[in-house]
Amino acid sequence: MEENRNSSVEISKEEFRKIGYKLIDDISDFINTIDKKPVTTGESPRQIQNILGISSLPENGVPAAELISKTTDLLFNHSLFNGHPKFLGYITSSAAPIGALADLLAASVNPNVGAHILSPMATEIEKQTVQWLAEFIGVSPNYGGILVSGGNMANFTAFLAARTAKAPKNIKEDGLTNIPNKFRIYCSKTTHTWVEKAAILFGFGSKSIHWIETDEFNKMNNNVLEETIKNDLENGFKPIMVIGTAGDVSTGAVDNLKGISTICKLYDLWFHIDGAYGAPAAVIPQLKNLFDGITEADSIALDPHKWLYNPLEAGCILVKNPQHLLDTYSSHPEYYNFTNNEEEITTNYYEYGLQNSRGFRALKVWLTLQQVGRSGYKKMINEDIELSKYLFELAAKHPELEAVSNNLSITTFKYIPLDSKNNADYLYKLNEELLNELQTGGELFLSNAIIHKMYCLRACFVNFRTSKKDISEIIEIIVREGRKTHLKLFKTKG
Numbered sequence: 001m002e003e004n005r006n007s008s009v010e011i012s013k014e015e016f017r018k019i020g021y022k023l024i025d026d027i028s029d030f031i032n033t034i035d036k037k038p039v040t041t042g043e044s045p046r047q048i049q050n051i052l053g054i055s056s057l058p059e060n061g062v063p064a065a066e067l068i069s070k071t072t073d074l075l076f077n078h079s080l081f082n083g084h085p086k087f088l089g090y091i092t093s094s095a096a097p098i099g100a101l102a103d104l105l106a107a108s109v110n111p112n113v114g115a116h117i118l119s120p121m122a123t124e125i126e127k128q129t130v131q132w133l134a135e136f137i138g139v140s141p142n143y144g145g146i147l148v149s150g151g152n153m154a155n156f157t158a159f160l161a162a163r164t165a166k167a168p169k170n171i172k173e174d175g176l177t178n179i180p181n182k183f184r185i186y187c188s189k190t191t192h193t194w195v196e197k198a199a200i201l202f203g204f205g206s207k208s209i210h211w212i213e214t215d216e217f218n219k220m221n222n223n224v225l226e227e228t229i230k231n232d233l234e235n236g237f238k239p240i241m242v243i244g245t246a247g248d249v250s251t252g253a254v255d256n257l258k259g260i261s262t263i264c265k266l267y268d269l270w271f272h273i274d275g276a277y278g279a280p281a282a283v284i285p286q287l288k289n290l291f292d293g294i295t296e297a298d299s300i301a302l303d304p305h306k307w308l309y310n311p312l313e314a315g316c317i318l319v320k321n322p323q324h325l326l327d328t329y330s331s332h333p334e335y336y337n338f339t340n341n342e343e344e345i346t347t348n349y350y351e352y353g354l355q356n357s358r359g360f361r362a363l364k365v366w367l368t369l370q371q372v373g374r375s376g377y378k379k380m381i382n383e384d385i386e387l388s389k390y391l392f393e394l395a396a397k398h399p400e401l402e403a404v405s406n407n408l409s410i411t412t413f414k415y416i417p418l419d420s421k422n423n424a425d426y427l428y429k430l431n432e433e434l435l436n437e438l439q440t441g442g443e444l445f446l447s448n449a450i451i452h453k454m455y456c457l458r459a460c461f462v463n464f465r466t467s468k469k470d471i472s473e474i475i476e477i478i479v480r481e482g483r484k485t486h487l488k489l490f491k492t493k494g
């Protein structure tokens with residue numbers, strides 16, 4: 001080996017600068033013309049594989065400049081753009097541009113935000129971010145927590161904390177064998193699929209979940225909830241926690257959180273709120289009543305990569321008494337409280353969740369919160385809600401559309417051709433087919449919801465690029481494509 005090492009992965013200062021400037025120029029052009037591009041090219045997996053080229057692991061290296069330039073083209077020309085103003089599918093937001101810069105900066109410094117000693121500044125930034133997120137949704141800034149990859153991980157992190165808090169004390173040593181009373185957890189039928197994964201993965205079993213029925217507003221029926229808990233207690237089960245949803249994925253409904261919190265207190269249960277999508281709307285003063293009870297939650301999951309417009313991945317779990325996270329994830333909690341010589345609290349994030357080595361995802365959230373401020377967020381979130389209402393109104397007015405629901409920033413509706421209004425089976429099939437056409441067409445992107453057994457089109461507004469003009473255009477596209485799909489289906493039926 002030579003005296004001075006020459007590593008092939010290193011990039012010279014001049015080259016790095018050149019590649020970097022070009023990349024930033026290209027990204028800047030991309031963002032500025034995103035509304036002119038199709039939302040998606042609708043290419044099939046086979047087509048994509050052909051474009052990518054099938055080859056085995058490269059033996060020798062390729063210059064970085066060439067790779068970055070080729071890959072930029074590959075991604076700009078063959079991706080689905082959730083940053084497009086007409087992307088309203090699922091709950092995936094346009095990404096704040098400052099988040100992209102933050103990720104670049106975070107990766108360049110590359111702190112390991114597992115232990116404080118490895119990431120002194122990043123750890124404190126994450127702590128401040130968690131505190132700001134608590135303030136954002138209007139709960140006590142004393143809630144502690146941790147940033148994770150997304151809603152599923154945030155909910156899992158709380159699920160395990162609830163288990164440690166409410167299960168028999170020896171669970172950490174003995175595991176789930178010999179548990180005298182079988183665990184039960186409660187959530188409404190609208191709860192996201194994470195809860196089933198959690199029940200299976202963390203030893204409860206899927207039968208431990210009581211899917212409580214919903215009322216006509218899609219909220220958990222709290223009377224049924226309480227009856228079910230009582231009944232389980234009488235039959236020797238061990239209720240552990242209730243999950244309230246703040247913004248359900250299909251229609252945006254928010255459960256009666258205050259009512260759930262009262263029941264949880266009465267029966268000594270952990271009160272968890274899944275606010276992965278909806279919790280940031282608690283910042284809107286007019287919605288204060290809707291989120292009444294949120295301050296009582298033992299834990300709250302929220303996704304900065306949804307309605308706080310951060311680039312993926314960014315989820316967060318807030319816990320009222322963060323000691324529960326340490327009890328769950330730290331093998332030596334006493335080590336946390338004081339370092340040896342200073343009487344200062346040291347936060348080691350590996351003791352707060354499932355990950356050990358962890359990236360600096362807090363930086364993008366922290367920066368966006370400052371770039372925008374509470375007032376900027378209030379405005380954007382309000383506008384998303386207004387746009388969803390506007391879509392609902394236009395759909396309600398249109399003779400070939402039926403508006404179905406509107407909660408928070410989610411609107412659902414159906415296409416109904418004038419000549420076959422009452423054929424439910426046909427309308428189901430037609431709207432399903434229509435959505436498939438729309439999703440590959442590239443003009444806009446919606447997803448679906450099944451409501452009262454009806455197949456509905458669903459638009460979720462977590463997109464700061466969408467404007468009123470997009471909504472009127474979207475209506476036109478849907479009706480035009482609806483007519484075409486109807487004609488096509490009618491013909492094939494004979």
Ligand SMILES: *Cc1c(COP(=O)(O)O)cnc(C)c1O
Pocket residue numbers: 091149150151152153192194245247248249274275276277278303315
């Ligand atoms: C999106 C969502 C999840 C899952 O979050 P990911 O970030 O996709 O893991 C869970 N619950 C609700 C209510 C959601 O909206």
